[in-house]
Amino acid sequence: xxxxxxxxxxxxxxxxxxxxxxxxxxxxxxxxxxxxxxxxxxxxxxxxxxxxxxxxxxxxxxxxxxxxxxxxxxxxxxxxxxxxxxxxxxxxxxxxxxxxxxxxxxxxxxxxxxxxx
Numbered sequence: 653x654x655x656x657x658x659x660x661x662x663x664x665x666x667x668x669x670x671x672x673x674x675x676x677x678x679x680x681x682x683x684x685x686x687x688x689x690x691x692x693x694x695x696x697x698x699x700x701x702x703x704x705x706x707x708x709x710x711x712x713x714x715x716x717x718x719x720x721x722x723x724x725x726x727x728x729x730x731x732x733x734x735x736x737x738x739x740x741x742x743x744x745x746x747x748x749x750x751x752x753x754x755x756x757x758x759x760x761x762x763x764x765x766x767x768x769x
Contacts, residue, residue, distance in 0.1 A: 660704055661701045661702065661703070661704030661705030662691070662701045662702060662704075662705045666691055667702075667705050667706075669690065669691070670690060670691065670702070670710075671713070673687070673690055674710075674713065674714055674717055675717060678714075678717060678721055678739075678740055678741045679738065679739050679740065679741050680741060681741065682714055684698070684699060684710060684711070687702075687710050698710070714741075715751060718740045718741050718742065718751070719740075719751055719752060719755050721739070721740045722736050722737070722740045722742075722748060722752060722760065723752075723756075723763065725739065726763050726764045726767065727764070727767045729764060729767070729768060733745055733749075733760050733764075736748065736760070748760060
């Protein structure tokens with residue numbers, strides 16, 4: 653995993669720890685407090701340092717990681733979209749659909765079809 657050059661935000665070790673934590677727990681309801689607690693920081697301080705490190709908020713990174721995992725699972729083609737939503741931490745098929753559509757411009761079903769055509 654290529655990390656950005658340290659620019660006064662989280663240390664490389666802290667950033668790698670948090671990114672791995674998010675990746676390993678995508679199916680769970682991850683809260684800002686959970687992430688901040690991983691580094692023994694206040695939510696405010698953690699959020700500021702995270703954004704300083706990556707240029708996006710912790711929530712934006714979490715969402716991006718969830719969408720990327722959903723796209724990988726959609727490419728496999730053997731799971732129901734609702735199952736993919738739950739595996740990626742979305743609480744419903746419609747929430748996954750909305751997020752994928754915002755990112756790709758198409759629904760998860762159409763994304764899957766496009767991968768196999």
